[in-house]
Amino acid sequence: MPDPNDPPQIIDPRLGSLLVSARGPFGASSPSVAKNTLDFGPPAVAGEVGTLGPYRVVQELGRGSMGAVFEALDTRLDRSLALKVMRPEFAADAEGRARFLREAKAAARIDHDNVVTVYEADERNGTPYIAMQLLRGYPLDAFLALKGAPSLRSAVRIAREAALGLAAAHRLGVVHRDIKPANLWLEAPQGRVKLLDFGLARPDGVDNELTKSGAVIGTPAFMSPEQALGERVDHRTDLFSLGSVLYWLCTGQLPFQGASVVAVLMALGTEEPKPVYVLNPNVPLPLWELIHWLLAKSPAERPQTAAEVANHLHEILELPTGLSSVAPPSVPPPSGARVEASDPWVTRALKGPGSRGGYRAAPPAVPPTAPSEPRVLHSMPVVTVRPAEPPDEEPRTAGAPGTGGTVISSGTLWEEPRRKPRKRNPPREYEAPEVEYFDRPRRQYRSARRKDDHTGPIIAIIAGAIGTLIAGALIVVLIVTGSRRGADSAQQKTGDHGRQMARGTTPGGAGVRPPVGADHGADAPRAVPPAVDAPDLPPPPSGASLVGQWTRQVDGLIDVWTIRSVAGKWEIEGRLFDGVEEVGTFVGSDTQMSGRTLTFVQNFDKQPPRPWPSGATIAVKLSGANLVFTWQHNGSSGSGTMIRVKR
Numbered sequence: 001m002p003d004p005n006d007p008p009q010i011i012d013p014r015l016g017s018l019l020v021s022a023r024g025p026f027g028a029s030s031p032s033v034a035k036n037t038l039d040f041g042p043p044a045v046a047g048e049v050g051t052l053g054p055y056r057v058v059q060e061l062g063r064g065s066m067g068a069v070f071e072a073l074d075t076r077l078d079r080s081l082a083l084k085v086m087r088p089e090f091a092a093d094a095e096g097r098a099r100f101l102r103e104a105k106a107a108a109r110i111d112h113d114n115v116v117t118v119y120e121a122d123e124r125n126g127t128p129y130i131a132m133q134l135l136r137g138y139p140l141d142a143f144l145a146l147k148g149a150p151s152l153r154s155a156v157r158i159a160r161e162a163a164l165g166l167a168a169a170h171r172l173g174v175v176h177r178d179i180k181p182a183n184l185w186l187e188a189p190q191g192r193v194k195l196l197d198f199g200l201a202r203p204d205g206v207d208n209e210l211t212k213s214g215a216v217i218g219t220p221a222f223m224s225p226e227q228a229l230g231e232r233v234d235h236r237t238d239l240f241s242l243g244s245v246l247y248w249l250c251t252g253q254l255p256f257q258g259a260s261v262v263a264v265l266m267a268l269g270t271e272e273p274k275p276v277y278v279l280n281p282n283v284p285l286p287l288w289e290l291i292h293w294l295l296a297k298s299p300a301e302r303p304q305t306a307a308e309v310a311n312h313l314h315e316i317l318e319l320p321t322g323l324s325s326v327a328p329p330s331v332p333p334p335s336g337a338r339v340e341a342s343d344p345w346v347t348r349a350l351k352g353p354g355s356r357g358g359y360r361a362a363p364p365a366v367p368p369t370a371p372s373e374p375r376v377l378h379s380m381p382v383v384t385v386r387p388a389e390p391p392d393e394e395p396r397t398a399g400a401p402g403t404g405g406t407v408i409s410s411g412t413l414w415e416e417p418r419r420k421p422r423k424r425n426p427p428r429e430y431e432a433p434e435v436e437y438f439d440r441p442r443r444q445y446r447s448a449r450r451k452d453d454h455t456g457p458i459i460a461i462i463a464g465a466i467g468t469l470i471a472g473a474l475i476v477v478l479i480v481t482g483s484r485r486g487a488d489s490a491q492q493k494t495g496d497h498g499r500q501m502a503r504g505t506t507p508g509g510a511g512v513r514p515p516v517g518a519d520h521g522a523d524a525p526r527a528v529p530p531a532v533d534a535p536d537l538p539p540p541p542s543g544a545s546l547v548g549q550w551t552r553q554v555d556g557l558i559d560v561w562t563i564r565s566v567a568g569k570w571e572i573e574g575r576l577f578d579g580v581e582e583v584g585t586f587v588g589s590d591t592q593m594s595g596r597t598l599t600f601v602q603n604f605d606k607q608p609p610r611p612w613p614s615g616a617t618i619a620v621k622l623s624g625a626n627l628v629f630t631w632q633h634n635g636s637s638g639s640g641t642m643i644r645v646k647r
């Protein structure tokens, strides 16, 4: 039987915060002389927890791995705030204390709407504390546990605000290092995101001592591969974690899963997440593309700044097709949230009257009806909780998969009728800027990939002891010798797809939707539509540059074409995917430019399993942001449009 006086447990070790070290849960020096009680002064008001300097400590709001958070009153200003106090057993450890106060210093420098405001950080009676803005509302994980899966629009909005907060932190050289749902607070009443808990944050490039000591810091399910390997991290680790959160919001699944922390870490280093569109077909292409881009193993292959990510998310919110209101089938709360839907407090919170603030993550250690007299639980006073008002999130609409979703088909992106059909005129094309040139020549890209293959996640060794919060230190040595190149080929294929699509590059291979049966009804010959008054495909620039990538989804098949210039010629390549499986590849380097049109003959390198003919002549041209193509084969012809994947 678990002792109710135990600290909140990580329900699922895959998800809880983790500080892994070869030498114990907190590295070299687990506190030898741990204090067992918080040194609060006697309460100034009956029923309160105590006092700390000028603060009246009113009640506990929640606990984390290193500290507990209390609602408090600053008697000097008569201002309510949240007081995060380091757990005494950790306060005895100098390294831990330094990390705790570093959180405050890092966070205090950030002044942004999407980051919690830190007022003060200090030590009193040997107790380090941080005084910060008292938030009303819920952490994202708890909120979803209460309200269920978010709409895609909400998911994107939340991720965008988090990206904006991160951008502000990154501008100051501060990396969060533990972006996860529990650290994205949805503030009541509007649900504005506040980034919390810069507990692992440190100024970029400063003081890597903890990781030097072999510690891996973060939350496994959301940490980046470089973080899992204990390598030096920069701001791009936060982008990976944000990608994981977004993946979870859009699919209801974690991108990297495993039965244990070690399995999750291994998956992180060696596997690619299942494509988002497979798990939730309602996720529009630009969004799933972005998610996979964020989840690239190598930081260099991710978007490079949080501001850039925020921009992309903004554009996705503005998509003329709208964002489906259909949520993923379910978004289970990550267990690390330490809250369960059956938690009576949750029920109370839903019904409860609004309060000034606070959310209590851990289930109450005393029944809701128990007297509020403080008692000591595991050296921390625990008091009753006051429910907070849930933020007014956008209502979510339940819906069967496939309804109201964004559909990419026959060349045009349109919106299927929603429950409340909007009055609209002919389907609008997805509008993205005209042709863009990307600054990274393909050759460079290829050599970079080779380099990555040698030096990248050959997950070498994660040696250490996994400090669990339940039983003490568990030593685990993780050796993964396979390189990505040597990894399972099917997995590699799928993974490369995600990554390459995310980067807008699909080297080698192509998978062109076969002309027969193509977009406008297959076998019946159709007139090739007149040339659209659209900009020419520009002549290949000097040097090799990726020009663009086009994608469409037809009958569950996803067709990705990439056009680029190689040695002064246009090259077309593509891949055809049936779910996660690549079923066709094609490279067309023998292309002809004539006027506005680029023509090539489609010959498959890898023949799709279905009877799709090789040898069709395909002509493509740009139309706005789309790629219009026509095909001819054995007397049949057709045409279609693919949407541009903008980047």
Ligand SMILES: Nc1ncnc2c1ncn2[C@@H]1O[C@H](COP(=O)(O)OP(=O)(O)OP(=O)(O)O)[C@@H](O)[C@H]1O
Binding pocket: 017, 061, 062, 063, 064, 065, 066, 067, 068, 069, 082, 084, 116, 132, 133, 134, 135, 136, 139, 178, 182, 183, 196, 197, 199, 357, 358, 359, 360, 361
């Ligand atoms: N500014 C705040 N206002 C209101 N409640 C807060 C505030 N900061 C934290 N809390 C509450 O206190 C709980 C504990 O926060 P803390 O940052 O210590 O841990 P955590 O982020 O949940 O876990 P860990 O530190 O292990 O990752 C949070 O879950 C939240 O419920």
